Amino acid sequence: MKQLVLVGGGHSHLFVLEAAAQGKLPGVELTLVSPEARQVYSGMVPGYLEGRYDLDAISIDLPRIARRIGARFVEDGAKRVETESRTLHLESGGTLPFDAASIAIGGVPTGTTLPGVAHHATFLKPINRVLTLLPKIEETVRNAGPESLRVVVVGAGAAGVEVALTLRTRLDRLGATHSIITLIGASHTVLHDRSRKAAELAEQALDRREITRRMATGVEEIGADYVRLTGGKVLPADLILWTTGTDAPPLFRASGLPTDAKGFLLVDDTLAVPGIPGLFGGGDAVSMATAPKTPKAGVYAVRMGPFLARNLAAHLAGRPLASYTPQDTFLALLNTGDGRAILSRGQLATSGRWAMRLKDRIDRGFMRRFQRLYA
Ligand SMILES: Cc1cc2nc3c(=O)[nH]c(=O)nc-3n(C[C@H](O)[C@H](O)[C@H](O)COP(=O)(O)OP(=O)(O)OC[C@H]3O[C@@H](n4cnc5c(N)ncnc54)[C@H](O)[C@@H]3O)c2cc1C
CATH class of the missing domain: 3.50.50.60 (FAD/NAD(P)-binding domain)
Structure with missing residues (x-):
């Protein structure tokens, strides 16, 4: 053999x-x-944050697949x-x-060697880090009490936009309706690697959910309760999510x-x-x-x-x-946390509830395909 x-x-x-x-x-x-024995499917992570899916719906049990196919799983x-x-x-x-x-x-996420990042930021890469995210969000909401919660999401690509939007839905559900969510990006627009139309639709969704942006902005340092931007401005933060690119x-x-x-x-x-x-x-x-x-x-x-x-x-x-x-191009479907999604492919971009239904169908189909291996 x-x-x-x-x-x-x-x-x-x-x-x-x-x-x-x-x-x-x-x-x-x-x-x-x-x-990790439990492999989380990143495409459904924003939906998990939002409360649309539970953990079992978005994860695959690797040891069980291995057992079923006569393979060895080494954790x-x-x-x-x-x-x-x-x-x-x-x-x-x-x-x-x-x-x-x-x-x-x-x-691995980019920018983790900046001062304070490895210690104070919450990461979504490797994707299994999401397993600790919900308890952390709930704890942060509890600790904030009646004060407005301040969340900073660093990285304004597809993952950062989806996380900011679906987090808003989760915070609303937790009663933290006055939370201040700020999205920081190094490029001039959000979704810098998608079309202009897709970026516009994302901006509109972010406006509707009152998510502030600070674009063309770098982060210099983060601490337990702040983010220092290039130029010296300091943003207070109760929770810092790091959704930058890939190293x-x-x-x-x-x-x-x-x-x-x-x-x-x-x-x-x-x-x-x-x-x-x-x-x-x-x-x-x-x-x-x-x-x-x-x-x-x-x-x-x-x-x-x-x-x-x-x-x-x-x-x-x-x-x-x-x-x-x-x-050359690929279909991207971004969950905007309000029952809708943005669909983009090349220069084409549109949004609606039907796009979220399409995303849901594709994602659930992907999960069924692999969960069936051990069902
Ligand atoms: C919030 C979020 C949402 C996203 N949504 C989308 C989307 O909708 N569409 C899209 O196209 N992309 C999306 N992405 C990007 C997508 O997650 C990645 O491109 C994809 O996961 C890459 O797949 P992969 O097989 O290379 O690695 P992964 O699927 O990340 O798998 C890596 C595996 O390697 C394991 N591993 C890591 N280090 C080691 C090691 N040293 N030894 C052994 N094993 C190790 C991990 O535990 C994991 O099992 C999203 C990313 C994030 C963070």
Whole structure:
């Protein structure tokens, strides 16, 4: 039996687990390594914040999938990859030998080395951090008492906009209706990587929910109860949510693996790491040499999943690998926390209740597909 190790149990690797369940990885002993047994689906996290979904609806039980498909689940983190001996070193000190391995461990938030950020901010990446978020919000509301709660969301991309809007709904439900929510972004508009129309719709939704913006603004430092902006202005804050962009996880440089200039794992169009036979990668953690501008978005991680499954099987069976070309644009559906969603694709953007119904249908369908593996 060949040893196949999957590092990370997120968007990309769910498809490899599905392929294993369908018997598409014959002659393989599969091990799944993840520090989290419960894999939270980021697309539904804003809906969870809002109160639309409970935790079970937005999460996948990785050990149960592993049990059902005869794989081993190792609750641990990868610390280093040794390519000569084909060994994965784990945070716990253990090791796992492999014939083939795939690494899809997502990214880490940008800006965490700024003073105070690692200590005082609340993160949504890795996405499982969301598990501690609701108790924290409830505690912050309790501590604020009759005073207006002040929440600062740093990062005005899709995640920051959705989090600010759905948090407003949650705070209203908790009775903290006078909360002051401020969204901070380094670019001139929110959703800087989407179309102008999409940004306008987001601005309108933020206005309707009285969410203040401070755009073209950097953060210099944060403390337990404040955010200091570039230029010196200080915003008082009871809760600081950090929803910035994606940086590379340290694993690749620590292992001396090929990376791009930012430290993301370099892969070719077959999602294989050049020069290291048997090592593959996908999702936010990788940079494709043939398409370096591929956005760090779940949509792409999802598209890479079936290619990873196919190419891992092909590599282990000595068959030729298939090549993957990322699509130019992608459909984004942003939950605005008021029963509506913004739909955007390329230059097209629109919003409405029907868009939220569409988002709900797509997201629930995604979850059903993988929860069915152990139902
Ligand atoms: C609030 C929010 C909402 C979002 N909504 C959307 C959306 O609607 N649409 C969209 O396209 N994108 C969305 N994204 C982005 C999306 O979450 C990522 O692009 C996607 O998760 C990347 O998938 P992945 O497979 O690379 O990694 P992930 O799905 O993040 O999975 C990474 C896995 O690796 C594990 N891991 C991490 N470190 C290690 C380690 N050292 N060793 C072993 N395992 C490890 C993690 O525990 C996890 O199991 C959103 C992000 C956020 C924060």
